Amino acid sequence: MANSDGPGATPAFDTSQPTIARVYDALLGGKDNFAVDREGAATYLKYVPDAGRCAIDNRAALVRGVQFLVREGVDQFLDIGSGLPTQKNTHQAAQEINPAAKVVYVDIDPIVLAHGRALLATNENTTVVTADLRDPQGILDHPDVKSHLDLSRPVALMVVGIHMHFHDDEKPDEWVRTIMDQLVPGSYLFITDFVDTGEPLQKAMEQAGLESLGNGWIRTPERIEQHFLGMPLVPPGLDFLERWNPSAPDEEVPDVEELLPYQKILMAGIAKKV
Ligand SMILES: C[S@@+](CC[C@H](N)C(=O)[O-])C[C@H]1O[C@@H](n2cnc3c(N)ncnc32)[C@H](O)[C@@H]1O
DSSP states (O other): OOOOSSOOOOOOOOOOOOHHHHHHHHTTTOOOOHHHHHHHHHHHHHTTTHHHHHHHHHHHHHHHHHHHHHHHOOOOEEEETOOOOOOOOHHHHTTTTTTOEEEEEEEEEEEHHEEEHHHHOTTTTEEEOOOOSSHHHHHOOOOOHHHHOOTTOOEEEEEETTTSSSOOGGGGHHHHHHHHTTOOOOOEEEEEEEEEESSSHHHHHHHHHHTTTTTOOOOOHHHHTTTTTTTOOTTSSSSSGGGOOSSTSOOOOOOOOGOGGGGGGGEEEEEEOO
């Protein structure tokens, strides 16, 4: 599959296999997907009828996290595994509070670059890079990352909805550590991931992912906490999306027992490098 992120380049898409970005887009009701991706989304919906709701709730948590980070004074975002542009994206959530906030989107799927380029043509504070989280140094060394982000100042690293696509044997935490190690204190790490607290629907979500994409593993909350590399989590800590709002950690939230099964599939957390 040809790919280039040079100026004006048009990447070719492999439409014989579903991709994570396009299946997720299909679940969100987007139009940037092919028949094979819609089949992948149908597999998710077969196992988890509310899988689309999970994706929508994950996007809403992403927006809440970004808004919190901007209000904390962060004005640089490195959003890895950003996905296809959808209703409200990181740069919109950030720039409606701070128009000068800079956002670099990174995704392995060239379709993100193709669609992101059109969306961002007029936004000089935002850019899209095709790169691979499994090569974290390659991301930091990418010329567009270097020119957009000032690593002598805090950066929010977003790894939202992507860990589940890697098995623990691949050691995804080490890729994230490579980047976090090069960010200054005051930087943040924002993660959402599929969780395993013993609920049958969580297992069904994993089964759907393995059948449609060959990945999509669930993890215990203790294991997800390790993604944060020992850095302290900001209140309310790691929690189910429905109960997680770092801008209002003392707000009353539903008890875990009150959550619907689909609301127990993803957890979110933000840690601060001190
Ligand atoms: C489920 S989507 C999440 C999108 C967005 N972050 C969100 O939470 O709404 C996961 C994204 O990670 C991307 N991805 C998968 N493997 C990747 C890798 N090795 N490097 C960078 N991005 C990757 C996929 O292409 C997809 O767009």
